[in-house]
Structures are given as structure tokens and as C-alpha cells.
Amino acid sequence: MKPSASRPQGSARCPRCGNAFDCAMHAEPFDCWCREMPALPRDRLDPAGRCLCPECLVAEIAKAAQAEPGANPP
Template identity: 60%
Template sequence: MTDSATARSAPHRARCPRCGRGFDCGARTQPFDCWCASMPALPGGGTQPAAGARCRCPECLADEIAQRMTGAAG
């Protein structure tokens, strides 16, 4: 397993901090090109990760969006 630095603008393999699943993260691509860009924007924020934020896998991000949409009553 070698860490090639040739794919600078391609999504890299990340691990979800929530479920530990591996997924492709394009948060650091230039220009920004990630599957999360097609997800609904989080209320009061964006889907694009802020500096220092950890990206989530598609399932966990969708779950978080659903929870924020329905409110924190639960």
C-alpha cells in the first residue's frame, strides 16, 4: 500500500468518525467535487465541511440531515 500523491484533485479515502466506515471524500479537491455537494444543505450551515470538521459517510450525512430537518425533538 503506497500513498501516491499524484491524485491531488481526486477524492481520497476517508473514514467516517461516526460509524467507522471507509468512504471517498472529496472535501479537499480543487475545484470542490464531492458526492456531498449533491446532498441537501444542512439548515444553518452548508454541506461543505468547515476547517477542521470531519466528513461523514453518505449514510451518516443523510441521517444527520434528516435529523436536523425534523428538529432536535428526539
């Protein structure tokens, strides 16, 4: 049996932390939780990469915001 066969449809695993999370990237119509998040800049996206879990996506969005010109340092 494949490992993915035991996970429910829409379940994914974060490539950064390994946590399982719900992903609706391929749902029709597209209605995933990440749609409500601020968009990452194009240079932060990996077209070949997999989706990040909510916690890792929030961290990546925060890093991107700090890297923007004019952003306040931590």
C-alpha cells in the same frame, strides 16, 4: 507505515460509524458527492469535525429536517 498510507487518496473514515468512504473535500475543483446533498443548518456543523460518510450524512440531514419548526413529527 501510517494507516492512511494504505488507503487511496480521497479515502476517508467516518467519525461516527468508522466506515471508509470516498471524500473529495480538498479536490480542486471541489467536486464531492456531498455537494449534491441538502445543506445542514450552520448549528449542526462542527468546523473542527471530519466529513461524515453518505449514510451518516443522510441520517444527520433527516434529524435536522425533523428539528425544523413546522416539521412533521415521525
